[in-house]
Amino acid sequence: MSDGVYNIMIIGSGPAGLTAAIYASRAQLGPVVFEGTEPGGQLTATMEIENFPGFPDGLKGEDLMQSFRRQAERFGARIIPKTIEKVDLLERPFRAWDGDGQLYRSHAVIIATGSSYKWLGLDSEQKLLGHGVSFCATCDGYFFREKEIAVVGGGDTAMEEALFLARLGSKVTVIHRRNQFRASKIMGDRVMEHPKIGVKWNSSVEEILGDPETTGVTGVRIRNTSTHEEEVVPCAGLFVAIGRSPNTAMFQGVLDMDRNGYLVTGPGNAGTSIEGVFACGEAQDNTYRQAITSAGSGAMAAIDAERWLAEIEVI
Ligand code: NDP
Numbered sequence: 057m058s059d060g061v062y063n064i065m066i067i068g069s070g071p072a073g074l075t076a077a078i079y080a081s082r083a084q085l086g087p088v089v090f091e092g093t094e095p096g097g098q099l100t101a102t103m104e105i106e107n108f109p110g111f112p113d114g115l116k117g118e119d120l121m122q123s124f125r126r127q128a129e130r131f132g133a134r135i136i137p138k139t140i141e142k143v144d145l146l147e148r149p150f151r152a153w154d155g156d157g158q159l160y161r162s163h164a165v166i167i168a169t170g171s172s173y174k175w176l177g178l179d180s181e182q183k184l185l186g187h188g189v190s191f192c193a194t195c196d197g198y199f200f201r202e203k204e205i206a207v208v209g210g211g212d213t214a215m216e217e218a219l220f221l222a223r224l225g226s227k228v229t230v231i232h233r234r235n236q237f238r239a240s241k242i243m244g245d246r247v248m249e250h251p252k253i254g255v256k257w258n259s260s261v262e263e264i265l266g267d268p269e270t271t272g273v274t275g276v277r278i279r280n281t282s283t284h285e286e287e288v289v290p291c292a293g294l295f296v297a298i299g300r301s302p303n304t305a306m307f308q309g310v311l312d313m314d315r316n317g318y319l320v321t322g323p324g325n326a327g328t329s330i331e332g333v334f335a336c337g338e339a340q341d342n343t344y345r346q347a348i349t350s351a352g353s354g355a356m357a358a359i360d361a362e363r364w365l366a367e368i369e370v371i
Contacts, residue, residue, distance in 0.1 A: 061149045062088045063371060064361050065162035066133075067140045068303075070097020071347045072337025073168030074124035075354030076361075080166075081131035083362045085371065088160065089128065089135045090152075096121030097170050097337075098191075099347055106198065108347055120347070145310055145330050163370045164332050164361040167311075167319065168354060169303040171338040171345075176208065176296055180264040188266055188273025188293050193217040194346070197224050200293040206231055206276050208261055209297035215243035217297045222252040229289050230255045231278055256289065258282050264294055302339050311335075318342045326357035332368075334361050 057063070064080045064087040066073045073089055074096075080087035099105065099117035106114040129135060138154035149161040173191040175181060181189055190196040197205075197220060205225040207218045210232035222228045230247060235257045237244040247253050259278040265288065266273040275290040302317045312320040312329035319328055319340040326334040336353035338345055365371045 057086055060161060062086065062160065062162040063365055064164045064166060065150070065152060065160060066090070066166045066168055067152070068092050068168030068170055068337065069095050069135065070168060070170045070337055070350060071099060071124065072170070072350040072354035074128050075351040076166045076168060076336060076358040077128035077133040078131065079355050079358030080361065081128055081133040085362060085365070087133050089133055090140045090154065091135060091137045092139045092169065095137065105195065105347065107194070141306070143306055145333055148332060150332065164334065164365055166357045166361055167307070167333065167335040167339050168337045169339045171300050171302040173296065174299045174301065176261055176298065178261065178264060181296065184264050184266055184268055184273050187268040189264060190293060190295050193220045193295055197221050200225050202226050203292040204290055205293045205295065206289050206291040207295045207297055210234060210237040210239060211297070211299060212239045212243050213299065214297035215239045215247050217295050218247050218253055219250065221295065222250055228253045229291065231259050231261060231276065231289065232257060233260050233281065234258065262286065304339055316342060326353060326360045332364060
């Protein structure tokens with residue numbers, strides 16, 4: 057930092073943000089990281105990570121993110137437990153304000169604000185999160201081998217989750233609020249033709265049943281939206297796949313985004329539509345959404361930022 061201006065400001069502290077921080081701090085750029093509302097990102101809500109290379113025995117999402125954090129701090133990253141709520145990227149140095157109105161300035165910005173799963177909004181969903189309620193089949197599906205599983209949603213994500221889970225579970229029930237999928241026909245057909253997958257149409261989830269301390273999820277109480285009849289679908293796992301949204305509202309009208317609000321980067325690099333502003337992780341990725349791919353894109357963003365700072369002769 058010189059004259060109160062950081063070299064790099066990183067907004068977000070999931071795998072993308074903290075990997076960017078590790079790379080930027082090892083390059084002696086003294087980055088500042090704003091943790092945001094979910095320190096460590098979504099991974100901290102995952103039961104156990106078994107697909108992050110280098111950890112053959114698996115580990116808790118929380119523990120993995122603590123390691124990322126320690127590694128970033130070891131090389132001098134400054135991690136601030138604040139959320140950036142406003143930015144001005146139209147002039148350099150870039151400016152950002154936290155929730156208390158405190159101003160921060162930096163030469164380069166790395167956006168790693170991630171995305172958020174949409175929730176059903178049920179109390180029981182909160183209560184049983186990590187005890188049978190999950191938002192990610194790739195992450196948690198393995199825990200429900202040979203068990204009954206339910207998936208809520210009718211889009212491509214729900215179809216993909218159901219097809220993936222059908223390889224693991226004894227039976228999968230897709231619960232959808234309408235009588236037609238939103239998903240592409242090919243994905244919907246695959247689900248409907250699958251011998252292990254059944255569909256509950258016109259059904260809304262009223263309550264997720266089970267006890268977080270003892271049984272975990274035991275079933276889902278659903279209501280038919282036409283007949284109003286209720287029934288219980290027994291299951292050990294409920295995957296909520298009703299869409300997600302990137303946390304990019306703050307950049308609306310400033311940075312280029314696709315129609316779903318994902319920041320446009322590249323091609324082949326982490327640059328956004330404003331020079332000196334880089335993006336990584338799920339704020340710009342609607343396709344892969346894995347801790348490892350987010351971390352990889354965080355490294356790209358830090359390397360791109362470092363090269364850009366050298367080019368404009370800040371460092
Ligand atoms: P979508 O927005 O496409 O679908 C969300 C689904 O959840 C819809 O069926 C919607 O119902 C349902 N839903 C939304 N809110 C609620 C709620 N509160 N209660 C119950 N159900 C709800 O999101 P996806 O994540 O599925 O997909 C996002 C984008 O990514 C899409 O463009 C998709 O095509 C793409 N994608 C592509 C893939 C592929 O090609 N392999 C894989 C995954 C995603 P309703 O239909 O009634 O609105």
